[in-house]
Structure formats: structure tokens, C-alpha cells
Amino acid sequence: MKFTIMINEGPYQHQSADTALQFCRAVLAQGHEIFRVFFYHDGVNNGSSLSVPPGDDRLLQKEWSELSKENDLDLVICIAAAQRRGLMDADEAKRQGFDSNNMIEGFRISGLGQLIEGGIEADRTVVFGD
Numbered sequence: 001m002k003f004t005i006m007i008n009e010g011p012y013q014h015q016s017a018d019t020a021l022q023f024c025r026a027v028l029a030q031g032h033e034i035f036r037v038f039f040y041h042d043g044v045n046n047g048s049s050l051s052v053p054p055g056d057d058r059l060l061q062k063e064w065s066e067l068s069k070e071n072d073l074d075l076v077i078c079i080a081a082a083q084r085r086g087l088m089d090a091d092e093a094k095r096q097g098f099d100s101n102n103m104i105e106g107f108r109i110s111g112l113g114q115l116i117e118g119g120i121e122a123d124r125t126v127v128f129g130d
Contacts, residue, residue: 003027004118005037009129010045011060012053016129017046021063023126028071036074036118037064039107043129044082047075047107061104068106075107076114 005024009016024034039046051061068075082088086102089109093101103109119125 001124002033002035002122004035004115004122004125006115006118006125006127007037007039007043007046007129008041008127010042011051012057013042014129017043017060018058020126020128021060021067023128024067024073034071034073035122036076036114038076038078038115038118040078040081040115041129042081042085044077044085044087047077047082047103048087049104050102065104065106073106076110077103077107078115079109079111082109 005020007017007020011017020037024037027034045051046061046064048061051059053059064075067073077087079092083092088096088098088101089103089107090101092109093099
């Protein structure tokens with residue numbers, strides 16, 4: 001089965017992002033495919049390279065990045081939601097006149113069309129968070 005995953009909550013707001021991460025690991029371990037993981041609303045914060053949780057907490061952003069690298073996952077951050085929250089990749093930062101970016105490796109910025117395509121291409125779309 002092929003899945004598209006949508007995540008609407010940040011890494012430390014609710015359990016949603018962590019549950020989505022565990023769900024993706026389980027799906028892949030069972031031999032299924034993940035077409036795309038789309039981060040929307042506060043979920044875009046899962047792609048921030050500037051989060052520093054307490055030492056006894058997990059860095060979910062790094063875990064998403066590693067999962068992407070290990071499984072060639074397409075991690076897409078909604079550009080409009082990212083801009084509202086000050087999250088930019090190198091290209092977007094340059095376009096907006098900033099000299100640095102703050103996205104962790106493995107994520108990319110794109111638009112809602114990527115979510116629509118994911119819904120078309122996948123057998124199931126699973127949404128985590130409000």
C-alpha cells in the first residue's frame with residue numbers, strides 16, 4: 001500500500017508529530033511505501049534546524065531527517081505556512097533577501113499542489129494533528 005502523510009502539529013506541541021514518525025517507521029517496516037510526507041500549519045516546525053530541546057528530550061527534526069535519508073522519503077514543507085513561521089531553505093532565504101536558512105537536511109519547501117498530488121498518487125492519506 002502507498003501512503004501520503006500530512007502533519008499539522010509541531011514537534012513539541014502535541015504527540016501528533018511523534019506519532020506520525022512512529023507510524024511512518026511501522027509502515028516502512030511492513031514493506032509499504034510512503035509517497036510523500038507533507039508538513040502544514042505548525043507542522044512545518046518539524047523541519048527547523050534551530051530547535052534545541054532539553055537534553056532528556058528527543059530531537060524529532062533530526063529523526064525525520066534520518067528517516068528521510070535512510071528511506072529516500074520526500075519531506076515537503078508548505079511554503080506559505082513556513083514563511084509565516086520564519087522557516088526557509090537556502091533558495092527561499094536568498095529570494096527573500098536573507099543571508100541564511102534554517103531548514104534541516106532532508107526537507108524541501110513547496111506548495112499545496114504537492115499535497116494534492118500525494119492524495120492522488122497514494123492509496124491512503126493519513127493526517128496527524130488538527
